[in-house]
Amino acid sequence: MTLEPPSGLKSNLMRTYASLDNKTLNDCSKPSEYKKLLFAYSLFHAIIQGRRKFGAIGWNIPYSFTNEDLDICKIQLKLFLDEYDEIPYKVLNFLNSAVNYGGRVTDDKDIRLIDSIQRRFVNDKTVEVGNAFSASGVWKTVDAGTKEEFIEYITTLPLVPKPEAFGLHDNAEITTNQNDTRIILELTLSVQPRTSTGGGKSREEQIDEIAKMI
DSSP states (O other): OOOOOOSSHHHHHHHHHHTOOHHHHHOSSSHHHHHHHHHHHHHHHHHHHHGGGGGGGTOSSOOOOOHHHHHHHHHHHHHHHHHOSSOOHHHHHHIIIIIITGGGOOSHHHHHHHHHHHHHHSSTTTTSTTOBSSTTSOSBOOOOOSHHHHHHHHHTSOSSOOGGGGTOOTTHHHHHHHHHHHHHHHHHHHTSOOOOOTTOOOHHHHHHHHHHHO
16 A cells, blocks of 8 residues: 655645644754754655656656655754754755665666755755745745644645746646646546447547647
């Protein structure tokens, strides 16, 4: 059995924070920094899972990142924040992109990609309120102190994020929408009664014809 990640960044973040409590959020010697970095970790987790919907544009290989990867990162984050006076961003980035998540990544271009994404989410600007994780500034560091405040912010996020949230150009969504349309058409036609007329069009031809009209 497998547990598929929720569809969309908002749903993914909501599931992550639904499983947390205020005790966990404050169980660190640097609670303010921990909460901000934890949100960045959670958004990073949602981003790299969500990029799979873009096919080869998102990842050369569709990796199956899991919640356990995020859990390990959270444990290590707390340990390093408790242990060091200065936040070791380089160490955190290496552990996340090269070990915790990177251990699943095999393609050399994907290795460079996940490292680049990780450094965009975890750096010395992350703990600053208002720090933007995307060009639009919609996805950002917020001054939230409780689980309820984080969830309140998450509810304001767009249900269908633009490709810029994933670090992609707007045109990246064209192929994704075409593939989604084809899947819907295939499912719709699959439940229709099959006919065997000599001059009729095949199912694939019908799908192509309807897709072009759309």
